[in-house]
Amino acid sequence: MVDNSTGIENGSQLSDGFLLGPLIIQVLVGIFLYINGLMILTFFMKEAFRTDTRYILFAHMVFVDSTVMVATSLALLLMHHRVTVPYEACIVLNLVMMWLEFCTPLTLVAMCLERYVAVCKPLRHAAISTPRIRVVGLLLIWGLGCVPALVILLSFAALVSVERLTMRILCTVDSLFVIEWQRYLQIAVFKLYFLLMSMVIAFTYIKVAAAARSASGENRKSSTKGTRTVALHATQLLLCLMQLLTPLLNIAALKINTVIFNQIRVVNFVVFMIAPRCLSPLIYGLRDQKFFQGLKHYAVFGLDKKVQPAASHSRKVELRH
Template sequence: MTYANQSLTNVSSVQQFQGLLERALFCTLITVPCCVFLFINGTMLFTLRSKPVFRETSRYILLYNLLFADTAQLILSQLLYILAFCRMKLTYPVCGVLTMIADLTNEVSPLTLVLMSLERYVAVCYPLRHATIITIRNTGVAIIVVWVFSSLNVLTRVLLLLDFPFEDLESLQMKDFCSDIAMFLGPMSNHYDKAYTCFLFVSAGAAITSSYIGVIVAARSASTDKASARKARNTLLLHLVQLGLSLSSTVYNPILIALSKTVTRLVFVRVQNVFYVCIFIFPRCLSSLIYGIRDQTIRPVLVYHLCCRLKLSVISAKAEVSL
């Protein structure tokens, strides 16, 4: 039995004991809010491309990249959840592609938060050089570096998977539902995932914390704009909270594996659904809600687009009823 199957034996048996009605209830309660948040994220992405001020400001370009990665991660996570709800078991290659893309977008988010924090640090500590350091070109290069670095990590995971003797399997059809744990086909994959996650968490946390301390020190300087420094400090603190929420998904699998050995099967699947909402859905929707409400430049444009889309939805619904 493979490492993945050993980890997910209890998870698979849980699904067999959950009734159809309860599964449908959980799926509805999770899918409906997810669709609402996807609608808000999509509107936010459209908003950030609707005006030149958003397309030509580094801060908003970085925010767009963060929202794009979070939205893609939310879509893939929900797709995997629905496949598990329908009890559809994929082949290893198909599951590998889906989980690798999900890992890619999941790792882009914390690295983008680091870039956003460094941008705020430069804006406060080096205001006269901000326009020459944080240019559109440099921002684009930084975003490309983030995606390339994340892609290299995914490539490393693929190379680790190639060491697994797939020819010894009776079939490429998976015996468990598609997930990150199911693709840990050997101890090396699990050890590498833990090491990389630890490195990412420590590095990103140190970068954002250092930027926060630098802004606090700069705020005490007489030459620094106090209001701007205070706003940047609050933004960096927000980035630190977002980083913690973004990387909270790293403890999802270990907690589930530990719970599967201690609680009953029905309790386990209910806790799993709650964790999915709190760890995967909520953090991916936080950016749109925070920046859409907090940023005075984005807020009126976002509200305008949301209201127009809602009005169009109501009009379309009335038209369908009349027909």
């Protein structure tokens, strides 16, 4: 395995492969942050969104995704420009990114559970969607999300020497791993989360799909829409959870060739980091008509409200003539 104590050499290898397209990645991140900024603005400007559980969970996911992308972009730029940072700062950055990365799939699970209650237990939905339950749910997401980071931190603290903490290094996620078994511990935790979250998603999808088949009229239409929403969440969750398994790919690739290892890291970043977080605008920004109208209003800086009165005035003039 590559030893992070080599500092510059390890960072150079990573930057040569992992950062082949830093400019393209930064452009993608910039577009992503702009869209998410509009999403968050739309959420806060409408009281109906701020009091609806599913929109609250959506806004929470957008905030987490945006924070992840900012932190990842910072780490990316530091590596690209070969900026060395104190070891402690690198540890904190990596742990925060790991924490936030788990919060996204956990939020998706919560959103699927919310749809399950809304479709399958509509009479209990109002009782469950209270401000107190929402706060407890968000705290539970953050609490469960920090467990993997704490496991890695404790294993690192038990093995690292004080002298090593005084070093300045090029920051990579490998900086958290001192010996081989830490990687397998990380993979074991990731697999556990992958299994549990997949089971919850499968359960909610089956239940909502069954409700859609047995419903009729407006209830059937609502249930079918709920099924599609859960299916889209499942797709997004699958990509997020696949990211949790990327350490397996990295270990296998590193045993083959360093160049392949670096190329796989680039693919993993684009496919499993950026792509899942681009599905959020598709799911709510385009499919949800109420949210889409608000999003469109702020995307054009409120010009749609000015155009509509002008159009109405023109029609009135035509009618008079």
